Amino acid sequence: MIKSILFISAFLLCVSTTSAQRVRTVFTGDFSNWTYNNYSFRTGFQNDWDNWTCGSTTIRTTFSNDWDSWEIGDVTLRTSFPNDFNNWEIRGYDKTITIKTTFINDNERWDVSGEIDGTVRTVFSNNFEQWAFDLDMTGLEEDLQIAIIFVAIYTSFKDQL
Numbered sequence: 001m002i003k004s005i006l007f008i009s010a011f012l013l014c015v016s017t018t019s020a021q022r023v024r025t026v027f028t029g030d031f032s033n034w035t036y037n038n039y040s041f042r043t044g045f046q047n048d049w050d051n052w053t054c055g056s057t058t059i060r061t062t063f064s065n066d067w068d069s070w071e072i073g074d075v076t077l078r079t080s081f082p083n084d085f086n087n088w089e090i091r092g093y094d095k096t097i098t099i100k101t102t103f104i105n106d107n108e109r110w111d112v113s114g115e116i117d118g119t120v121r122t123v124f125s126n127n128f129e130q131w132a133f134d135l136d137m138t139g140l141e142e143d144l145q146i147a148i149i150f151v152a153i154y155t156s157f158k159d160q161l
Helices: 002-019 142-160
Strands: 021-025 033-036 039-043 051-054 057-061 069-072 075-081 084-092 095-101 109-114 118-124 127-134
Touching: 021 142, 039 142, 051 142, 057 142, 069 142, 075 142, 084 142, 095 142, 109 142, 118 142, 127 142
Parallel strands: none
Antiparallel strands: 021 033, 021 127, 033 039, 039 051, 051 057, 057 069, 069 075, 075 084, 084 095, 095 109, 109 118, 118 127
């Protein structure tokens, strides 16, 4: 009986992990270069964590060295409260999306709600180089998609600095 439960649990975990989209670092240990499907994220300059690009889209802090507020094309990405990186709010195109940690100060699991619902989590425990997105972003504007993906990237590089 226990073997059957373990087998079913492992199978369901494998299925849920393989069906999710993934964002990952291009090079192991390099948090300045990421890929997600056809998207490529990278810092504008080496060790300049305030400026990023995703294709032709610029991702930058609203104010220098203020990581509470970002601009991504026509979208804003902000923490709900200053210096509280457990809860983000994305606004743009008359839409609001909230991304918050499932458990306070556990940056490995995030819940997404608002215009879309789903989860974002690290694929492997305590490894911030690969994230699984269990979200259907079909029909969502590209800048909003980039902002959602960027929360995982931001969490990864912030925790490594």
